[in-house]
Amino acid sequence: MWLFVAWMSPLYLAGMSACHQRAAECMMDGAIRNGGIYIKLGQGLCSFNHLLPPEYIRTLKVLEDKALNRRYREVDALFQEDFNKSPQQLYKEFDYEPIAAASLAQVHKAKLFDGTPVAVKVQYIDLRDRFDGDIRTMEILLDIIKFMHPSFGFRWVLKDLKGTLAQELDFENEARNSERCAEELKHFTFVVVPKVFWEQTSKRVLTAEFCNGCKINNVEEIRRQGLSLKDTADKLIRAFAEQIFYTGFIHADPHPGNVLVRRGPDNKAELVLLDHGLYEYLSQRDRAALCKLWRSIVLRDEAAMEKYSNALGVKEYFLFCEMLLQRPINMQELGLSNILSREETTYMREMAVNRFNSIMQVLKSMPRPMLLVFRNINTVRSINISLGAPVDRYFVMAKSAVRCWGKIQAERTGILHRFWLVRWFRTSWESLKFEVALRSEMAIMSLTRSLLSLLSYFGLVSLDAEVYEYLR
Numbered sequence: 001m002w003l004f005v006a007w008m009s010p011l012y013l014a015g016m017s018a019c020h021q022r023a024a025e026c027m028m029d030g031a032i033r034n035g036g037i038y039i040k041l042g043q044g045l046c047s048f049n050h051l052l053p054p055e056y057i058r059t060l061k062v063l064e065d066k067a068l069n070r071r072y073r074e075v076d077a078l079f080q081e082d083f084n085k086s087p088q089q090l091y092k093e094f095d096y097e098p099i100a101a102a103s104l105a106q107v108h109k110a111k112l113f114d115g116t117p118v119a120v121k122v123q124y125i126d127l128r129d130r131f132d133g134d135i136r137t138m139e140i141l142l143d144i145i146k147f148m149h150p151s152f153g154f155r156w157v158l159k160d161l162k163g164t165l166a167q168e169l170d171f172e173n174e175a176r177n178s179e180r181c182a183e184e185l186k187h188f189t190f191v192v193v194p195k196v197f198w199e200q201t202s203k204r205v206l207t208a209e210f211c212n213g214c215k216i217n218n219v220e221e222i223r224r225q226g227l228s229l230k231d232t233a234d235k236l237i238r239a240f241a242e243q244i245f246y247t248g249f250i251h252a253d254p255h256p257g258n259v260l261v262r263r264g265p266d267n268k269a270e271l272v273l274l275d276h277g278l279y280e281y282l283s284q285r286d287r288a289a290l291c292k293l294w295r296s297i298v299l300r301d302e303a304a305m306e307k308y309s310n311a312l313g314v315k316e317y318f319l320f321c322e323m324l325l326q327r328p329i330n331m332q333e334l335g336l337s338n339i340l341s342r343e344e345t346t347y348m349r350e351m352a353v354n355r356f357n358s359i360m361q362v363l364k365s366m367p368r369p370m371l372l373v374f375r376n377i378n379t380v381r382s383i384n385i386s387l388g389a390p391v392d393r394y395f396v397m398a399k400s401a402v403r404c405w406g407k408i409q410a411e412r413t414g415i416l417h418r419f420w421l422v423r424w425f426r427t428s429w430e431s432l433k434f435e436v437a438l439r440s441e442m443a444i445m446s447l448t449r450s451l452l453s454l455l456s457y458f459g460l461v462s463l464d465a466e467v468y469e470y471l472r
Contacts, residue, residue: 017055024059031063036127037134037165039063039103040253061256063102072096075108078125082202087120090200094120102257104168104277109210116209118197121171123204128169135162157363157371164252164372168277171206177249178208178276184247190235190264192272211272213260217386225263230390232261232269233383237393239271240380241400244282244373245291246407252372253278254379256386280372284408286312290373291405297321298398300331313365319355320362322348325394326378338381338389 031042042063075096079087087094091110098106105123112118135158142155167173175196182193192211200207214221222232236259243250251258253275264270282290289311296304309317322329327340328347340348352359363371384393 017053020053020055021059024056027056028059028062031060034134035124036103036130037138040165074125075122078122078204081125082204091118091120100257102275105171105206110207112197112200116197118200118207119194119210120200121206121208123169123171125204128204131166131169135165164278164280167279170203171201171277172203174275174277175201175206175208177279178273180249181243181251181273181276181279184249185239185242188235188239188242190268190270191239192270193276194272194274211260211262211274213262213270213272215256216259216261216271216383217256218261219387222261222269222387225261226267227261227263227269228390229387232271233387233389233391233393234396235269235271236383237380237391237396238400239273240376241397242404244376245287245294245397245401245404248282248284248287250280250282250369250373250376251276251278252280252375254376254383256383259383278372280369282367282369282373286367286369288405288408291401291408293321293324294398294401295405297325297329298336298394300329302331312367312370314362315365316358316362319351319358320366322351323359323362324374324377326381336392336394338384338391338393 027042031038042060076086079085079090083090087096087108087110092113092115093111095109097108099109099119100107104127105121108120108122110118110120138158139155142158146155175198178193178196185191185193194208194211197207197209214225216222216232216236219229222229240251240254251273254273258273258275260272260274262270262272289308293305293308293312295301296308305321306317309315309320312320314320318329325336326348327336328344329336337344381393384391
């Protein structure tokens with residue numbers, strides 16, 4: 001008891017906060033000094049705002065759009081190597097002072113000779129030379145950690161992601177990714193992907209349309225523009241759910257610095273998607289299983305949760321589902337709060353410690369592309385929380401999953417996908433079935449609670465502790 005009181009004393013809490021702050025600042029300084037993959041790791045940690053102490057989240061946020069800032073001569077040297085021209089020969093105006101700097105590059109504002117404002121993403125000139133060395137350094141560090149903590153074996157993750165991370169160094173590949181993303185999401189009129197200007201683009205320089213906007217986690221600026229936080233969050237979730245459940249071509253780095261918000265032509269929120277270097281592709285088979293898994297989680301269909309987890313190669317289905325949602329799942333309660341309670345946060349932290357080996361086995365069992373899908377889902381979850389969780393993310397994603405699965409099924413039938421009316425009817429029917437099933441289950445649960453409470457009130461039944469918890 002006295003030990004617990006000591007742990008909760010203001011002096012202890014202040015000391016722990018100061019310790020976390022020092023550690024976070026050391027991590028930030030190390031990431032900025034080394035750049036590249038180290039900044040990527042810091043950005044990834046920011047999305048775990050439900051597990052890490054707030055000192056880490058506040059401090060590491062700077063890595064989302066402010067990192068290394070290289071000198072003018074390096075920029076000129078890179079342009080000479082890639083174009084055999086200076087920036088002044090490619091642009092009417094070129095501002096050497098970067099407006100943003102992140103893990104792989106810094107961004108400069110410029111104008112084409114026709115007056116079009118553009119953003120010019122310039123890779124750090126030594127990044128390609130350092131990449132293999134940075135990867136090797138990370139492998140050595142992970143080997144040392146594994147030697148000290150044998151269960152902490154994450155080197156296989158780095159090995160699997162090495163090729164994907166290397167693709168980020170090719171800005172021509174990023175340009176192609178952005179054009180594919182724009183094409184696949186063109187039916188979402190609220191999504192903007194900056195147009196690429198190929199004549200001023202190389203493997204280390206990317207020139208694209210300049211788009212104004214504020215970071216999607218800047219609540220004050222979104223409100224100042226008179227935009228709805230709920231509308232903003234809903235559009236973010238639907239856009240990335242479309243990629244995960246339907247197109248399969250998934251933006252794997254949607255941190256707040258890569259998603260801007262501005263007022264659209266309809267005076268509602270418009271999303272600008274940036275940085276298309278890191279993408280992952282999820283096969284149609286895995287997308288179909290993931291669609292049905294997400295639906296089964298929301299409906300608390302345990303048999304289906306097990307079936308579709310197995311379809312994704314995972315045996316420990318319940319742990320997998322909690323990892324996927326990044327929250328505990330109560331099978332007796334249909335609702336899923338988007339903000340974790342203190343008890344739920346404690347549960348997730350204890351799960352990460354006590355079931356670490358099982359978590360590692362789940363990660364190894366599932367399809368490799370799911371690693372970056374997890375990153376996307378968790379980052380979107382984090383952004384929704386930063387906006388105050390104005391949208392039920394689980395329900396919105398479940399509706400998208402059902403609709404996308406209907407579209408996949410319609411396309412599988414061959415000739416049916418040519419008839420938009422049949423396809424629309426198929427997807428609408430699947431969505432309606434989901435809505436009816438969910439609301440029916442909620443109604444049955446509500447009636448069951450009311451009936452049991454009434455019988456208990458009149459002394460007709462005796463309820464044990466577990467049933468009382470269900471009724472609470």
